[in-house]
Amino acid sequence: MxxxxxxxxxxxxxxxxxxxxxxxxxxxxxxxxNLIAVIGDNEYFLGRRVSEWADAAPLLESATACAAITQDxxxxxxxxxxxxxxxxxxxxxxxxxxxxxxxxxxSVSFLDEPFPSWSHVVAALALVGPAVNVVLEAVKxxxxxxLARRAQRILDEEKLTSAYAEGLVRQICHExxxxxxxxxxxDELFTEMLLWFGPEGEExxxxxxxxxxxxxGNEEMRQRYLSRVVPLLQECGIEVxxxxxxxxxRWEYGELPWNEWNQLxxxxxx
Amino acid sequence: MAGDREMRKTRTEEEVRDAxxxxxxxxxxxxxxxxxxxxxxxxxxxxxxxxxxxxxxxCPAMDMIQDDVRERLLQMDGIEEVDIEVVWPTWSKKDIxxxxxxxxxxxxxx
Numbered sequence: 001m002x003x004x005x006x007x008x009x010x011x012x013x014x015x016x017x018x019x020x021x022x023x024x025x026x027x028x029x030x031x032x033x034n035l036i037a038v039i040g041d042n043e044y045f046l047g048r049r050v051s052e053w054a055d056a057a058p059l060l061e062s063a064t065a066c067a068a069i070t071q072d073x074x075x076x077x078x079x080x081x082x083x084x085x086x087x088x089x090x091x092x093x094x095x096x097x098x099x100x101x102x103x104x105x106x107s108v109s110f111l112d113e114p115f116p117s118w119s120h121v122v123a124a125l126a127l128v129g130p131a132v133n134v135v136l137e138a139v140k141x142x143x144x145x146x147l148a149r150r151a152q153r154i155l156d157e158e159k160l161t162s163a164y165a166e167g168l169v170r171q172i173c174h175e176x177x178x179x180x181x182x183x184x185x186x187d188e189l190f191t192e193m194l195l196w197f198g199p200e201g202e203e204x205x206x207x208x209x210x211x212x213x214x215x216x217g218n219e220e221m222r223q224r225y226l227s228r229v230v231p232l233l234q235e236c237g238i239e240v241x242x243x244x245x246x247x248x249x250r251w252e253y254g255e256l257p258w259n260e261w262n263q264l265x266x267x268x269x270x
Numbered sequence: 271m272a273g274d275r276e277m278r279k280t281r282t283e284e285e286v287r288d289a290x291x292x293x294x295x296x297x298x299x300x301x302x303x304x305x306x307x308x309x310x311x312x313x314x315x316x317x318x319x320x321x322x323x324x325x326x327x328x329c330p331a332m333d334m335i336q337d338d339v340r341e342r343l344l345q346m347d348g349i350e351e352v353d354i355e356v357v358w359p360t361w362s363k364k365d366i367x368x369x370x371x372x373x374x375x376x377x378x379x380x
Contacts, residue, residue: 073328149357
């Protein structure tokens, strides 16, 4: 019997379009390759970390949900990674099939290690998932159609996961102990997610915008993210270091520790 | 005298589609055509070019479905090669044909 490993070319031998996409602006092309690696790795490691709770979640239903979410996330990464090979960029990162395939990770550091508690799973689904979705929204009308189509399809599939993650937040915050543990996770992760969208006016993102490859700038994505996640957290009594400036219609979050952040890999330096 | 290749029948796209109506989804007794997974068919001589999508991006039966497509089309006289391109347009229940919906209702799925 032939052994078939997860995610290698033996699985799903059908090919992508193999159409070369050309961008004259090298800075935009480099940023596009980086963005694809970032989306792919965060989907991959989110799936990987959630998978480790598919036989350990608090309820049978949540364990089953973990398995389903894993299937989605790994599927998303498997659809995204081949784009790295299609773009005309030398030494683009390779797609991941196993955790240690590549030394350099383009995922948030919160996903580095197996989650030691259920509150980590809830935090990742409630805070990392929506961030990736905001970036997918920024590329769903991209001039790079292969990415745009995948982004739209992932967003279609994410609707259920988003609703489920919202329910998990309400559920864990309902009990005092769950609320306390979830607050601890939010404290650990929230700043990294604010950094994740990059400094306002970041050159790579601006180059992508000029080329019609993304539709939002760094701050627009961060504000959209905050509008999505903060109201639920506050409703559940979770404290976050942001405030709403109603007169300017934006979220204020103070100075971010950019010196602790790796811009290329979009993760905290650890 | 015409050679074997010239004698061989050139298949139409509709014939290829009809053949794919015999390829069932591994989970439900509904064909890939009626599930709305076949998104393009082109026949170039002896090559059948198929655009295929899945009901979800993490479909665990991707390779099985592709193997089944290849196996069925290669049984057709005149098809010597099957080229499958995986595409990711939106897929929803609306893409299932009336026949597909009827078959799914019969097995209690929708």
